[in-house]
Amino acid sequence: MWFKRDLRISDNHALLEATTAEEPLICIYNLDSERILRDDVDGIHIKWELDCLSVLKIDLENLGGNLIFNFGSIIEKLEEIHSEFNIKNIFSNEETGLEWSWNRDKAVSKWCKNNDVNFYEFPTNGIIRRLKSRNNWKYLRDKRVDSKLIHSPKIIVSPSNFISNKILDIETLGIFPRKLNNRPKPGEKAAIEMLFSFLDDRGRGYRKGMSSPITGESMCSRLSPYISTGCISIKQIIYHTRRKQKKVKKNPRSSENRGFSSSLSSFLSRLAWHCHFIQRLEVEPTLNEIAINPELDNILNRELDVKKFEAWKNGLTGWPFFDACMRYLIATGWINFRMRAMLQSVASYTLWLPWRESGNHLARLFLDYEPGIHWSQVQMQSGVTGINSVRAYSVKKQSLDHDFEGFFIRKWVPELKKVPNEFIHEPWLMDEISQKESGCIIGKDYPKPIVDETESRKIGISKTYSAKSNPLVKVRSKIVYELHGSRRKSKNKKK
Template sequence: MWFKRDLRISDNDALEKAAKQKNPLICLYNLDEERLDRKDVDGIHIKWELDCLEQLKFELEKLGGKLIFNFGNIVHKLEEINISYGIDTIYSNEETGLKWSWDRDKSVSEWSKKLNVKYIEFPTNGIIRRLKSRDNWKKYRDKRVNHDITPTPIEINSPSDLNSDPIPEIEELGIFARELINRPKPGEKSAFETLFSFLDERGRGYRKGMSSPISAESMCSRLSPYLSVGCITIKQIIYHTKRKQRKVKQDPRSSKNLGFSTSLSSFQSRLAWHCHFIQRLEAEPTLNDIAINPELDKILIKDFDEQKFNAWKNGMTGWPFFDACMRYLKSNGWINFRMRAMIQSIASYTLWLPWRDTGNVLAKLFLDYEPGIHWSQVQMQSGVTGINSVRAYSVIKQSQDQDPNGVFIRRWVHELRHVPDEFIHEPWKMTEVNQKKYNCEIGLDYPLPIINENDSRKLGIAKTYSAKRDPAVKLRSKIVYDIHGSRRKSNFKKIKN
């Protein structure tokens, strides 16, 4: 059983089938060496995986299973195992990743064919392999994610002379990971504790609380890091959410639960988005490199401006709310959806920075890095898909809406901690006397805004709209819609007309 991004024993089709067959079973996890050189991979990702793997090893051993750990090339490791034990079948779950992971899986497939070893992959979540048309996607996805949960094996029969490998600390592998504050607890058990704490109470205010970084921290589900390494499946989350939805409806105090009901419906929509976006990567594994609408990308030429890039990356733009969000993200490895969209759209529209570079920075910052969602969203928030609305966030509006009293800003931008509400969103408007009074000289203690935000954003929007009108771009957008577009009626009309 070759574990990839499916670090769980429950609802794991490959493991269930592998445990049922008659031969002794070896469980293998391979940390692909080539990942360490990738621009989108960070030490925090590897550390998280290894910590989740430690939990998986514990659960497997309870069932009698043994887990081999390897850091290197998967085919070399399979060769080695084959020499010692003779492999009959390799079981694994499908992974929708970037091109390098497809190439890796292809090399395993070729190796197994050459050696007459069976290689069986099982589908996971709502991603449909070899999908012919997006028109049918929802039907297949719903069927898949509403299917019964796959039972957990009750016993694993591993070779008697085999011992599990110790799971190394990342330092032993020469990898560095920055310390995160509030990092979630690793493993499958913690994934379920997180899900139930959300469905029991935290999710009550999800709908209203998801947009502000202050409330989102506790009101969002926080399941994304678990989903990214497969400690839990979308099917399991949907199963428990539906049960909760039924319970909330039946509750005699259900009028009080109205908000909870709406929150749970919104949550279900996000779970569908998860699969919708990963399905895009399934169709085009080069999303980190090639724009969904390359014609549009060609027109929207963006030069790499190092000064703007560094200010953006380091949370030193001089826009307090933006800087607070960036610094929070760096420390926590997580921020809510609205703020991620704002951070990327400011990079692409306001600062006019190339999306591949900023996308890689964000990939490394997110503990929950999921290539299919990530690169689809980076492209969407950069206006290079041609099928999504142009949405360029105003940092001042977001600041006033999501942090009206500057609580979040003062917590994360210490330079501004004495600045009163009146100036907290636009401290550059303070007089020199006030700057002295509030211990923050703009341009000295805290930067002046890197550029005029309002003018630059409007210019970015105008250039993007103009590019979208190009006939070649429009033509490509229609093709893009056929492959990737959500089949919501409003979207259909917009693109087809």
């Protein structure tokens, strides 16, 4: 059994098939050496993955199983195991990743053919391999995620005298990831606990609370790091959410169910987005490099201004709410959807920075980095798909909407702690006396705005609209829609 991003025992199709095959079972996890050098990968990802793997290893051993950990090349490790144990079958779950992981999987498939080994891959979640048309996608996805959960194996039979080896400490690879505040507990059991804390209590306020970084912290499910390592499957989450929905329908006014109804539907639609975006990567594994609409990307022709990029990366733009969000993300490895969209759109529209560089930076900051969602969203929030509306977030509006009193700003940008409420969103408007009184001299203790936000945003929006009207871009957008567009009708069209 080759574990990849499916680090769980339950609802694991490949594992169940592997344990019911006639042969004794060896479990393997390979940390690909090329991964740690990639621009989109950070030590926090590797550490999180290996911590989740350590939990899985104990769970496997409790069932009589084992786990070989390897750092390097999967093919070389398979050769080694094959020469000792004569592998008959390899079981694994399908993974939708960037080109490097496709190439690795193709190499394993070829190795299996050359060595007369059967290679079985099983679908997980709602991503459809070799999809013929987007028109059928929703039907196929719903059928997949609503199918029965796969039960856990009761026992694993290992080859005699076979024992697991040690999982590497990443420090020995020279990786010292940044420490995250409140990093979640790793592993499958912790994922299930997180899901139930959401469905039993925290999720009540999801719909209203998800857009603010303050309420989103507790009201969002916070399942993303577990989903990205496969400690929990989308099927499991949907299954338990639907059970909760049934309870709520039966008895909506009981204290445990009150307020949940609309939040659960919103949550289910987010889970559908998960599969929708990863399906894009399944079709185009180069989303981190090539824009979905390359003609549009060419015309936009964004430039890497190092000064702007550094200010953006480090939360030193001079826009308090933006800086607070970036610093919160650096400290915790997580931020809610709306703020991620703002961070990306400010880079792409307001600062006109290239999306590949900003996208890689955000990927390294997110503990839950999931290439399919990430690169689809980065491209969407940068206006390079041609099929999505231009959405350039105003920092000032988000600041007023979500942090009117400046509570979040003061916590994450302590330079502004004593700035009075009337200036907290735009401290550069303080006169000299107010700056002195609040202990914050603009340009010295806290930066001046890197550019005029309103003006630069407007210019970014208008350049994008004008590029979208180019005939070549329009032709490409039609093709993109056929390939990737959501078939969900907008409310107006439905009417």
